[in-house]
Amino acid sequence: MIKSQNLSKSYLTEDVETTALNNVSIEIKEGEFVSIMGPSGCGKSTLLNIMGLLDNPTSGEYWFLDTEVSNLSERQRAQLRKGNIGFVFQSFNLIDELTVYENVELPLLYLGMPSEERKERVNAALDSMQILHRQNHFPQQLSGGQQQRVAIARAVVAGPKLILADEPTGNLDSTHGEEVMNLLTSLNEAGTTIIMVTHSPADAEYSHRIIHLFDGHVVTENVIGHKYDHTEVSV
Numbered sequence: 001m002i003k004s005q006n007l008s009k010s011y012l013t014e015d016v017e018t019t020a021l022n023n024v025s026i027e028i029k030e031g032e033f034v035s036i037m038g039p040s041g042c043g044k045s046t047l048l049n050i051m052g053l054l055d056n057p058t059s060g061e062y063w064f065l066d067t068e069v070s071n072l073s074e075r076q077r078a079q080l081r082k083g084n085i086g087f088v089f090q091s092f093n094l095i096d097e098l099t100v101y102e103n104v105e106l107p108l109l110y111l112g113m114p115s116e117e118r119k120e121r122v123n124a125a126l127d128s129m130q131i132l133h134r135q136n137h138f139p140q141q142l143s144g145g146q147q148q149r150v151a152i153a154r155a156v157v158a159g160p161k162l163i164l165a166d167e168p169t170g171n172l173d174s175t176h177g178e179e180v181m182n183l184l185t186s187l188n189e190a191g192t193t194i195i196m197v198t199h200s201p202a203d204a205e206y207s208h209r210i211i212h213l214f215d216g217h218v219v220t221e222n223v224i225g226h227k228y229d230h231t232e233v234s235v
Contacts (some may be wrong), residue, residue: 001162001193002051004026007060007070008216009046020046021057022216026193027222030161031186035204036197038213044197045166047213051079052085052164052194055058065161070122087157088184090167094139094146094154099133100126104154111158129183145176156192163187165196169203181206 009021021043024221034045044200050054050062053069054077062070063146067081086107087093106221126132129149136207139147148168155163165184177200186208188194196207204210207225212220 001030001032001045001065002026002195003060003061003063004050005063006058007047007050007057007062008226009043009050009055019216021050023060024190024213024218025218026057026211026218028193030193031188032209033185033194033207035207035210036195037199037201037204037210038190040199042213043216044213048164048195048197052087053081069106083158084161085162085165086160088148088151088155088163088165088168090170092139092144092151092171094147094150096139100131100142100150101108101137103139103150104157107154107158110146121157122153125157128156129153143176144172145179148172148176148180148185152180152187156187160192162193162195165194169200176205188193198205 003026005025007021007024008019011018011020024047036047038044046055050057053064053072056071056072060070063066064068064080065084067080069077098106101122104122105118108121113121123132128133129152131146131149131153134142134146139150142150163184168184169180172180181203184194184196196203198204207224209224210222211218212222
């Protein structure tokens, strides 16, 4: 599903060049649950943004769904994201002025989906996240765990092939964090590919494989589950 070859990303600010990613080559199969770990500033979020077609690399190749996408325009990236990629963020990124229902419906409006199909999909997504009873509430009326459930419902409502989660339990207590990880595991078991950036070793244990970054490099990969026949690799 995803493959990068010698992927690099640099930022130039005030005549200082910062390398966020340096020759990253990875492959992620459809149906995998992969965690990306490493210290702050090692390039985790930068890599996730490129995987999610929110940014382009400075050099190297990036393949998504058998398409080389590293040099696509923003319009082309947005078109490929639609219906294929869902995002879950640490800060939830819900729109305070919209109800729970309206927040989850938003991706379907962008897809131009008919109203009856939107209603069916939104209700199903909210029900699967056990938050349907809160559909008419606003985000600020919910707990952090409930807000993240809404955010996951929004991420999955269009039936994406890939979910990218950036510290999805970072603002949650341990109980709500465990609930979110169980929800992500259930989605993965149903066939959705999940890539998660996390600082939490406990959260990473839910995945099949952990990719460790340091200073923009992949340094090791560790297999957690038994679904894929990988061995630990030092790069």
